[in-house]
């Protein structure tokens with residue numbers, strides 16, 4: 001038995017060897033975190049563990065026991081979108097949207113450690129996430145915008 | 156929101172013909188590929204204005220990233236004089252929406268959008284009449300605005316749609332000749348608008364086929380063939396049946412599924428199935444000489460364009476060039492691998508499937524199980540991309556077959572490797588072009604012979620015709636053998652044919668020493684083509700110079716689904732690594748309902764087409780795909796993505812044509828031409844980075 005914290009809620013996972021992505025999607029029923037490759041190559045499954053981005057598809061629940069996990073469902077507060085989510089909406093930074101939760105989580109982690117990332121740093125941080133619809137330019141724009149918004153809010 | 160079910164909703168209902176315009180041409184993709192489905196009713200409800208004054212529009216299309224839900228909402232809102240937020244769009248559920256052949260060929264805005272505009276305009280007229288009755292005024296003196304009908308003049312009377320519809324149940328026939336809002340009256344159309352479904356996509360609330368779970372559902376993993384066309388001889392299921400969590404192993408002919416209480420248990424079960432296969436065709440040991448196979452097996456010549464006598468005209472030309480271009484198989488590889496959940500309730504079947512053809516899949520399933528179409532409901536939830544690959548949807552059949560036998564709901568979800576290997580590919584092609592031209596670059600003769608893999612000739616025909624003015628021309632496409640299954644891909648074969656033609660035009664420019672934009676303009680009288688080319692060149696800051704100029708600048712033009720596109724690529728080459736820095740594209744798709752949506756589509760098409768130009772090729776031996784998965788199949792990432800600028804140049808009074816596909820047709824040639832411009836090396840084979848290596 002493993003105890004997990006997901007979006008502030010404590011949950012029990014009977015099987016420490018359970019794949020973390022499958023656990024989040026099918027057991028915790030938080031399907032905003034996506035499967036894109038299962039091999040750590042596309043970033044669709046990115047969640048935060050103690051603020052750090054992690055590919056859930058190549059991890060077990062046992063490996064994150066005791067950590068605080070945030071999924072895309074855990075970002076909005078009282079119906080108010082996180083600045084990164086808000087920026088993706090404003091820039092229409094999406095087509096099918098399937099990759100978007102992964103990009104958002106990676107971006108939230110980036111802005112957590114780097115308040116004023118350059119375009120190059122954003123590009124670099126997101127280079128392990130894949131968007132087959134090719135909305136990269138908008139995604140980069142959205143993250144830049146979110147960085148400005150959070151900076152403005154912090155001042 | 157009010158009752159979404161068109162059959163039971165109160166208020167004002169607009170019904171109309173299910174068919175939206177003439178049936179597709181017999182040679183078209185839609186007809187040839189998927190003629191298996193037909194409407195089960197001639198009329199359907201297209202629009203309901205609810206008693207609360209909001210509206211719901213119904214369409215058989217699906218949303219797979221093209222922004223159709225937003226586009227349709229904008230069209231309805233503008234005709235109905237409502238804010239976009241007051242319009243809901245129900246898509247892709249065979250029980251709720253009008254029959255539709257499928258979402259492909261960029262027909263959504265052109266046909267269904269127009270139908271919904273007419274439905275909304277009919278509703279607007281009906282509301283004006285209701286108000287005229289109520290106010291006892293002539294309808295001519297009334298106008299609809301912001302969800303209410305107002306009488307002209309100060310102190311005039313007014314009533315909201317909700318007030319007009321309170322307690323009413325009105326039905327109107329869609330008026331085909333109803334007056335549509337003229338462009339000057341647009342308040343929502345032709346203006347950039349945000350996606351109406353964005354919030355659900357950023358919060359994780361949007362439900363895709365992979366996310367569907369129903370009570371009592373088992374997770375299935377399916378035994379896959381080792382190579383296309385392999386047949387199952389025997390399978391030993393005994394070990395799998397004893398694996399933890401495995402409920403049972405179901406076999407139905409060649410379909411073998413391990414059903415378990417979790418995805419992981421099902422996968423572990425299928426891994427220990429011991430299967431014996433009969434593999435057809437080539438031995439995996441010998442690689443196929445694909446270019447040779449394409450030409451040698453080419454059959455059924457089909458002439459898509461013919462005029463004059465090119466063979467004679469070559470003799471009178473100042474210069475003649477002949478060159479051959481090769482394009483490999485590529486994978487659609489949408490981010491969401493295909494998945495389906497099937498549930499039987501007695502003899503009624505419900506399937507959640509992320510398909511581009513919910514009605515087609517419904518027909519297939521009804522036929523397979525020998526039940527009425529009305530006993531099958533296919534629900535297409537949000538779809539994580541497709542680009543053509545989700546028209547055939549075998550996973551829906553697998554889930555339905557396994558669920559029927561198992562007696563409980565079953566979910567089948569492809570892994571990435573399954574989705575790429577157990578799929579169709581954009582046909583590989585070999586194209587030979589011979590051109591004759593004068594010393595000023597004017598074309599006199601053009602011979603184009605395209606050999607496209609696979610038994611679906613319409614894929615290779617699309618976009619093979621040349622738009623240039625050439626008096627003597629013959630364009631022929633052939634159907635060639637294919638070691639791999641072929642299928643639809645964004646623009647079908649148009650991107651492939653355009654790569655060859657637009658590369659060749661640059662070769663002529665280099666041969667006569669003329670700037671490549673100028674060379675094209677000299678051969679182009681079509682005004683819409685000239686406009687996109689001139690606009691793209693100007694917006695990019697193109698300066699005329701004959702290639703190769705070392706600047707790394709390339710151009711190409713294209714037409715697809717009636718939309719015109721011109722693209723300029725700017726790049727640098729370091730060893731075998733091509734870095735596309737900046738792309739400028741001009742698109743004319745007529746009236747652009749949502750300019751931001753159209754831009755988004757062109758940006759995406761540029762990135763996707765860049766992948767096919769530089770990196771992507773399916774490797775195979777026999778019918779085995781060797782690089783299924785992202786480890787050995789490279790697709791563009793954010794670090795590869797160029798800055799893309801999109802110029803929309805369509806006129807508001809020209810009917811809308813598609814925006815999702817035309818952007819991909821010029822980009823590969825624009826990149827290859829830019830590589831030539833940068834390096835002086837002409838590459839006639841894709842993907843370019845492999846050739847550079």
Ligand code: FES
Nearest residue numbers: 036037038043057
């Ligand atoms: S699904 Fe985890 S990285 Fe692709």
Ligand code: FES
Nearest residue numbers: 095097131132133
């Ligand atoms: S929006 Fe479709 S994969 Fe990124």
